[in-house]
Amino acid sequence: MLKKLERCVEFGEKLGAGFVEARFDDLTLRTLQRFNDVWKDIILRSRAGIGVVCYYGGASGYSFTSSKEDKVLEQTVTRAFKMAKASAKAASLKLDFERRSSVKSQKSDTFQVKTHPQTEDLDFKTNLVNRTVEKARECGKSISSIIGRYGELYGRKLFTNSEGSIIDWNFELVDLNCRVTSKTVSGSLVNGAEQAGGTLGLEHFNAEGSTPEDIGEEAGTRAKEQIRAKPCSAGRFRTLIENRLVGVLAHESFGHLSEGDFVVVGESPLAGKMGAELGTKNATIVDYGTPDISKFGGLWLPYDDQGMRANKTVILEEGVLKHYLHSRGTAKYLGQEPTANCRAVHFGFMPIPRMTNTYFTAGDLTKEEALESLDTGVYAIQTSGGQVGGDGSFLFKAIRGYWVQNGEIKEPIREVSLSGNILNLLSNVEGGTKDLRITAGYFGGCGKSGQHPLPVGLGGPELVISEVTFGGKAG
Amino acid sequence: MEYENLNDELLSAVDSGLKYARTVDREAEFELYLFYDHTTRAKIAQGMVEATDGNVEGNAIRVAKKNSISFASSSGISIERIKRSINEAVTSLRSVSIKDERFKGFCSPKRPGKEGIFTKDVLNLSEEALINIARNMVRESQAFDKHIHAVESECFAEWDGFAVGNTNGLQQTSRSALNGCEISCIAVKGEERRTAYEFDITRERLMKTSGIGAKGAQKAISLLDAKKLNKTTVLPTIWVPISAASYIYASLGQSTSGGNVVEGLSPLRDKIGEVIANPGLTVTDDGQNPTGVNTDAIDAEGYPQQKTTIIEKGRLNKFLFDSYYARIYGTESTGNCTRHSRLFGSTLPYENSPSIRPKNLEIKPGKKDLDALIASIDGQAVLIVDVPIGIFHSDVSTGEFSAVAQNAFLVEDGEKQWSLEPVSVSGNFYDGFKQLRDVGSDLEKTVFTVETPTLVFDGFSIVG
Numbered sequence: 001m002l003k004k005l006e007r008c009v010e011f012g013e014k015l016g017a018g019f020v021e022a023r024f025d026d027l028t029l030r031t032l033q034r035f036n037d038v039w040k041d042i043i044l045r046s047r048a049g050i051g052v053v054c055y056y057g058g059a060s061g062y063s064f065t066s067s068k069e070d071k072v073l074e075q076t077v078t079r080a081f082k083m084a085k086a087s088a089k090a091a092s093l094k095l096d097f098e099r100r101s102s103v104k105s106q107k108s109d110t111f112q113v114k115t116h117p118q119t120e121d122l123d124f125k126t127n128l129v130n131r132t133v134e135k136a137r138e139c140g141k142s143i144s145s146i147i148g149r150y151g152e153l154y155g156r157k158l159f160t161n162s163e164g165s166i167i168d169w170n171f172e173l174v175d176l177n178c179r180v181t182s183k184t185v186s187g188s189l190v191n192g193a194e195q196a197g198g199t200l201g202l203e204h205f206n207a208e209g210s211t212p213e214d215i216g217e218e219a220g221t222r223a224k225e226q227i228r229a230k231p232c233s234a235g236r237f238r239t240l241i242e243n244r245l246v247g248v249l250a251h252e253s254f255g256h257l258s259e260g261d262f263v264v265v266g267e268s269p270l271a272g273k274m275g276a277e278l279g280t281k282n283a284t285i286v287d288y289g290t291p292d293i294s295k296f297g298g299l300w301l302p303y304d305d306q307g308m309r310a311n312k313t314v315i316l317e318e319g320v321l322k323h324y325l326h327s328r329g330t331a332k333y334l335g336q337e338p339t340a341n342c343r344a345v346h347f348g349f350m351p352i353p354r355m356t357n358t359y360f361t362a363g364d365l366t367k368e369e370a371l372e373s374l375d376t377g378v379y380a381i382q383t384s385g386g387q388v389g390g391d392g393s394f395l396f397k398a399i400r401g402y403w404v405q406n407g408e409i410k411e412p413i414r415e416v417s418l419s420g421n422i423l424n425l426l427s428n429v430e431g432g433t434k435d436l437r438i439t440a441g442y443f444g445g446c447g448k449s450g451q452h453p454l455p456v457g458l459g460g461p462e463l464v465i466s467e468v469t470f471g472g473k474a475g
Numbered sequence: 476m477e478y479e480n481l482n483d484e485l486l487s488a489v490d491s492g493l494k495y496a497r498t499v500d501r502e503a504e505f506e507l508y509l510f511y512d513h514t515t516r517a518k519i520a521q522g523m524v525e526a527t528d529g530n531v532e533g534n535a536i537r538v539a540k541k542n543s544i545s546f547a548s549s550s551g552i553s554i555e556r557i558k559r560s561i562n563e564a565v566t567s568l569r570s571v572s573i574k575d576e577r578f579k580g581f582c583s584p585k586r587p588g589k590e591g592i593f594t595k596d597v598l599n600l601s602e603e604a605l606i607n608i609a610r611n612m613v614r615e616s617q618a619f620d621k622h623i624h625a626v627e628s629e630c631f632a633e634w635d636g637f638a639v640g641n642t643n644g645l646q647q648t649s650r651s652a653l654n655g656c657e658i659s660c661i662a663v664k665g666e667e668r669r670t671a672y673e674f675d676i677t678r679e680r681l682m683k684t685s686g687i688g689a690k691g692a693q694k695a696i697s698l699l700d701a702k703k704l705n706k707t708t709v710l711p712t713i714w715v716p717i718s719a720a721s722y723i724y725a726s727l728g729q730s731t732s733g734g735n736v737v738e739g740l741s742p743l744r745d746k747i748g749e750v751i752a753n754p755g756l757t758v759t760d761d762g763q764n765p766t767g768v769n770t771d772a773i774d775a776e777g778y779p780q781q782k783t784t785i786i787e788k789g790r791l792n793k794f795l796f797d798s799y800y801a802r803i804y805g806t807e808s809t810g811n812c813t814r815h816s817r818l819f820g821s822t823l824p825y826e827n828s829p830s831i832r833p834k835n836l837e838i839k840p841g842k843k844d845l846d847a848l849i850a851s852i853d854g855q856a857v858l859i860v861d862v863p864i865g866i867f868h869s870d871v872s873t874g875e876f877s878a879v880a881q882n883a884f885l886v887e888d889g890e891k892q893w894s895l896e897p898v899s900v901s902g903n904f905y906d907g908f909k910q911l912r913d914v915g916s917d918l919e920k921t922v923f924t925v926e927t928p929t930l931v932f933d934g935f936s937i938v939g
Contacts, residue, residue, distance in 0.1 A: 029826070035738055038575055039544075044563050045826045046549035062527040066550035076529070083526035086602045090610050092522030122570050144739050144872075181740065181872050189742070189872035231875075234707050234901065234938045265521035266625040267661060269668060347550075348531055348822055385868040390661060390670040393897045395865030395879045417865065417877030419899045419938075450822065469938055471877030471901035 001026075002168070004068060005160045008052050008077050015081045017054040019099075019162045022077075023305060024050050025347050027155035027171065030117070031442075034129050034148045042122070047155075049347030054080040058094025059087035060329075062350035093264070095329030097338075102164040103307055110170040111293065111300035113201030117152040117174055120202055125150050128205055131212035132178045132219075139220025142182040142227055144189055148216070151175040151197075151442025153455065157303075165307045172199050173299060173455055175442035178215050180223035190229065190414055192222030193382060193399055197441040198457065199293055199300035226400055229412035232470050238377030239418070239468040240370055243437040245383045245398055247458030250285050251358045251446065252386040253394045253422035255458075258287075258315045258323075259341070259353040259448075260330025262390075269392050269423065270321060279319035279426030282363055282463075287325055288312040289340055289356040291438060291457070298357040298438035298457035305351035306342035313339040315358075319426065327353050345451035352449060357440070357457030363432025365464070370433050372407040373464045379404050380416050380468075385444070392422045395471075417471040425465060432461035476511055476530070478598055478634050482648040485509045485552070485638035492534070492557040493640050499565050503540040505642045506581045507561075508775065508814070509552050510534075510825045512635035517605035519613050520627040526602055533825035535814075536560040539581070542574045548826050581776065582798050584645040588763050588779040588810070591770030593652040593678045600632035600654060600681075608684045612658050615688030622699065623692045624663035630656035630682065635817075637824075639777035649771035653817060656682045657922075662695035669698035669894070671882065672861060674922060676818065679766045694860070698882055701894040704857075704939025711856040711912060711933050712900060713848060713886065716919035719930040721862040723836055724923040726904035727758060729871035731785050732811075732831040733796035737803050740872045742905055746791050752908035754789040757839035762810050767835030768817045768924045773810075775829050780810040785836075789908075797831050810834075818922055838927040841914035845929050848915050849886050856886040857937055863900055877901035898939035902932075910934040 005022040012020035026048040033041035049066040050073065061083025065076045088094075117125070133148035152174045159167040175197030181189050196210040204210055241249065262268035270278075289301035289310025302310050306328055314322050324334060327342035330353060343354040365373065379402040386396035398416035402409045438459035445453025476484060489507050496505040512531040517524065534557045535548035547563035549556045612628040636650035655676030662669045671694030675682045714722055735741040743751065762780030764770055774780050776797060784792050796804065797812035813832035815824030843851065849858065863878035880900050885892040915929030 038577060041546065041828050042544075042567060043546045043548070043828055044567060045547070046559060046563070047823070047826070049550050059524050060526075062525075062529070064527075064529040066530075066532055066556075067553070079528045083528050083602050086606055087517075087524035087526045089603075090519070090606045091524040093520075095523060122567060189740075189870075191870065191872065234899070234936045236938075261520070261523075265523060265627065267520070267627065267659075346823065348529065350525065350527055384870070385865075387864040387868065389864050389879070389881045389897075390659075391668040391881065393864060393879055393881050395868070395877065395899075397865065397868050397877070415873070415875045415877065415901075417899070417901060419865070419877070419879045419897070421897070469899055471879075471899040471936065471938060 001158055002160065002166065004073060005158060008073055009160055009162055011074055012052065012054045012077045012081055013162060015078065017056050017081050017084060019055040021053040021161040021306060022050065024158040027153060030152045032125055032129050032150040034133055036145055047346060050076065051344065051347040052077050052080045053350060054084040056081065056084035057088030058096045059091040060084050061087055064347050095333055097328035097332040099163055103167060103309060105167040105169050105303065109302040111172060111199050113172060115202040117154060117202060128176055128212050132176060132216040135213040135216030136178050136180050136220035139217065140224045143180055144183045145181045147179045149177050149443060153442055159307050161307055167303050167307050169302055173440065173442055174200055174202065176205060176212060176215060177443060178219040180219045182223040182227050184227050190223060190226035191399060192219045192226060194218035195441055198297045198439065222400060225412050226414050229414040232378065232401060232413040232416045234471055236467050236469050238374055239465045240374040240379045241463045241465060242381040243459055243462055244439055245380055245396060246360055246460035246463050247439060248383045248386045248396050250360050250460055251355055251456060251458040252388045254285055254316065255287065255355045255358040256388055257392060258325050260324045260326040260334060261353045263324050264330050264333050267390055273321050276321050277319050278321055278423055279316060280429045281318040282431050283316055283319050283426045283429040284361040285316040286312060286314050286361055287341065287355055287358045291357050296436050296438045299440040299455055301356045304340040304342045305344045308338045308340035308342065310340045310356065325353050325355060343454060345454045349451050354446065354448060354454055355456050357438050359436065359438055359458060360432060360460030360463060362434050362436040362461045365431050365433045367433055370462055370464055371404060373431055374404050375407055376405050378416065378470060379409060380418060394422055395419045419469050419471060428466040430464040430466055432463045434461065436461055481511060481636040481650055485511060485636060485648050486646055488552050488557065489638045489640035489646055491554050493642060495558055496561050499561055503538050504581055506537040507640050508535040508637065508825060510637045511552060512633065514631055514633040515600065515602055515605060516631040517602060517609045518629040519609040521625055524606060526606060528602060531823060533823060534560050535825040536564045538564040538568050539578060540568060542576050542578055543568055544575055544578050546828050577803050578799065579802050581641040581643055582645055582778050583643050585779050587647050587772040588781060590649050590772045591651060591678055591767060592765045594680050596681050597632050597652045597654045598634060605630045605632060608656055612656060612684060612688040616658055616660050616692040619689050619692035620696050622662045622664050622696060623660055625661040626658065628658040639773060645777045647773045647777045649773050651678065651771060653678050653768065654682050656684055656687060658688050658691040660691040660695040662699050664699045667699060669695050671695035671698060676922060678768065698894045701896045703896045704898050707938045709934060710937045711852060711931060712935050713856055713858045714930045715845065715860050716917060716927050716929060717921050718859040718862055719927045720921035720923040720925035721866045723838065723925050723927055725866050725869050726874065727785065728833055731794050733794045733800040733804055734831045735871055736794050737800050742874050743791060749791055750789050751791045751905065752786055752789040753911035755841055755914045756786055756789050756908065756911055758786040759784045759837045760795060760833045760835065761837055762834035764835050769834040774812040775814040776812040778808045778810045778812060780834060783809045795831055795833060797829060800831065816924060818924060836925040840916045840918040840928040842916055843913060844916050848913055848929055848931055849891055850889040851913065852886050852889055854888065857898060858884040858886050858891060860884065869904065874904040876904055895939060898937050900935050900937055902935035906934065907932045
């Protein structure tokens with residue numbers, strides 16, 4: 001296959017392209033989903049295809065195919081070149097980049113797990129889900145439904161370009177999760193959820209806190225607890241935000257605004273603010289493709305889809321904007337170094353600036369100190385998603401929460417929706433706990449420009465925020 | 476692959492695939508789904524051009540035997556790739572003893588519905604033409620006002636088709652073509668940034684490109700000089716067609732799915748025949764609307780698409796079904812089996828197992844235009860003019876939502892006042908339908924494949 005990609009590059013150059021990138025993804029995706037007693041999905045997907053980017057006159061064109069036939073590949077390269085040439089005529093903003101030394105991957109670039117999902121049979125994996133669902137079922141008679149899901153995504157990623165780079169590595173991601181819906185006395189439905197996932201071997205599901213029984217029990221227990229939860233009041237409150245929700249904050253609220261393409265075209269409110277103080281000293285946000293997964297969790301991404309080797313990018317350092325997240329073109333345009341953030345969700349898309357593992361760095365508080373610092377307000381936990389607007393507006397949904405009074409956790413609350421503007425929120429970060437956690441999953445993922453769901457890691461410590469707006473019932 | 480012979484080529488591949496499947500296991504039932512899409516797309520952002528052109532093609536197989544069922548898919552529609560999926564699915568079926576007692580077989584052949592209409596001009600839209608359209612939209616927008624700072628425009632031309640065949644003798648296809656353009660404009664004044672969006676997406680004609688850029692710019696400019704609402708309260712909310720469409724899709728798009736009803740996830744599950752909304756609300760799903768984006772001759776399992784009245788004059792009439800859930804519920808399929816929704820669905824639909832989704836939701840218009848609806852407000856209300864962020868992060872099982880309306884205006888004593896800084900809007904979708912105060916006459920098609928007029932609700936909490 002490498003030879004075919006190299007021929008794509010040669011053919012593109014022969015057509016007149018100034019630079020060509022060719023990549024091949026050969027990925028396997030497995031989804032297992034059990035809904036109460038019924039298996040809803042036992043799905044295996046094979047996703048293989050070739051994508052070609054041609055650069056011409058500071059513009060780019062992209063085409064792709066799932067065929068490996070030489071004739072089709074030539075047509076694909078020709079289409080990419082035609083698109084680039086047509087774009088160059090119309091482009092007034094050019095994103096050139098300089099040639100660099102070629103990059104050659106090593107075998108060690110692939111993260112080594114003890115039990116790769118490829119080595120276990122289907123029964124092993126369905127059993128993980130069954131154990132999760134059965135344990136969750138033990139958590140009370142009010143349960144309305146239980147969804148147990150397992151997902152795996154793995155396979156080869158091959159890349160070459162006009163610099164002669166040869167990058168050949170294997171992506172891997174597994175995920176086991178459970179969602180329990182319970183019915184309250186009044187008939188309304190409430191949820192509990194738990195998940196473990198990332199670039200992990202299946203041995204991870206033997207570890208304390210991550211076994212199928214642990215995941216099922218946690219989801220079931222939380223759904224049970226939510227039966228007596230009151231809706232979160234609307235208003236502005238002091239808040240302690242739990243790790244996973246902090247991760248959404250880092251990713252959705254700030255990370256997207258720091259993506260180079262948004263900055264180049266002036267769409268991001270962070271455009272032109274390099275070096276500006278945007279937050280308190282307790283706000284440091286990092287994007288890193290190869291974090292210490294054994295310690296913190298996350299996703300292993302040693303290269304992006306433009307052949308750049310992963311590095312650690314400090315986006316915000318103690319409240320000061322330090323770097324954007326780049327493709328090669330946006331890095332050159334904005335006078336910064338590439339950050340290995342150019343990714344595509346699959347071969348059908350051109351790579352664009354995206355995040356890898358994005359997280360707030362740890363602080364120095366213990367959990368008790370964080371609650372004490374919160375004093376009175378909302379403790380918001382887990383997330384069912386979030387979204388951010390172009391001006392920094394955001395809305396994040398916590399799955400559950402607690403009302404905290406004088407540093408003590410009181411009653412559980414539900415329908416906890418946090419909203420505001422990220423640039424205001426960063427100025428309200430009072431402190432973080434010592435425990436950094438990064439989570440990643442097969443289900444869900446990041447969406448941008450029609451490319452969804454891209455696996456990402458996100459996380460942080462628990463953060464104390466002086467004021468957050470909560471949607472909910474107006475008193 | 477050419478549009479003209481797409482149906483024939485897909486049917487031929489389905490036939491070959493099914494013949495092979497029978498050689499693998501004579502006792503099993505098979506269903507084969509093939510998908511092909513060609514899209515050319517051009518995007519311009521501040522002078523930076525991105526253009527892509529390519530084909531998405533893939534296959535999916537479902538195999539069933541003695542109440543066990545499995546699914547496999549792969550990219551490509553060559554017989555080798557189809558065989559790969561068939562072999563994977565059969566291996567999966569044989570290797571694991573999982574039963575679905577509710578499965579009673581794939582779809583039986585029925586006479587298909589009609590494909591939607593489309594203009595063949597879509598097939599001739601070149602990359603140069605699309606780039607020019609995108610560029611002209613940007614120019615029009617920037618010329619509108621000096622405060623228009625960043626503009627991103629995008630246009631596309633797309634044609635696709637799919638075929639479904641199964642061992643019950645069903646072999647059907649459907650094709651579609653779309654084209655469209657959209658623009659996002661940011662108006663900047665000092666530190667204030669306001670974003671607005673405008674679009675035209677159609678299948679029956681070429682996209683209208685003139686005026687879209689100016690309209691987007693005008694919307695963004697109108698949002699400047701926003702003021703804080705500065706209160707936490709309960710107010711009426713006026714949702715113009717684009718925001719109303721997001722409300723409808725986020726709520727009824729999920730809760731009327733027969734799958735969510737059967738599985739106990741929909742709060743509407745026991746309410747057929749009950750009044751669940753203001754009598755002014757009538758909602759249909761029309762998979763045969765000739766100009767509907769998701770109109771096809773068949774759904775994703777080969778069942779004919781049709782028109783279904785979901786809510787009639789406020790009374791819940793019918794849920795949407797595929798054949799699997801219809802049998803469990805004891806009814807007929809409504810032709811709503813889906814693997815993707817055009818415009819905002821998956822880009823690789825063959826990778827999705829079938830689910831139930833509305834095709835083209837339509838809200839029957841009322842009698843008042845937007846001005847009359849605004850004039851009917853006593854005291855204060857919030858006019859929501861774009862999709863509130865977070866509206867799709869609501870939970871089907873609870874119906875409770877909380878979203879941020881970034882683009883909103885204050886309405887006071889029957890008049891539209893000033894633009895508001897983002898306000899949080901929250902409540903419960905289904906309580907909302909009961910508190911629906913009015914349905915407007917200004918029917919519009921939207922990107923959510925929902926055609927709706929403005930809707931006015933009482934009773935939502937506002938934090939601003």
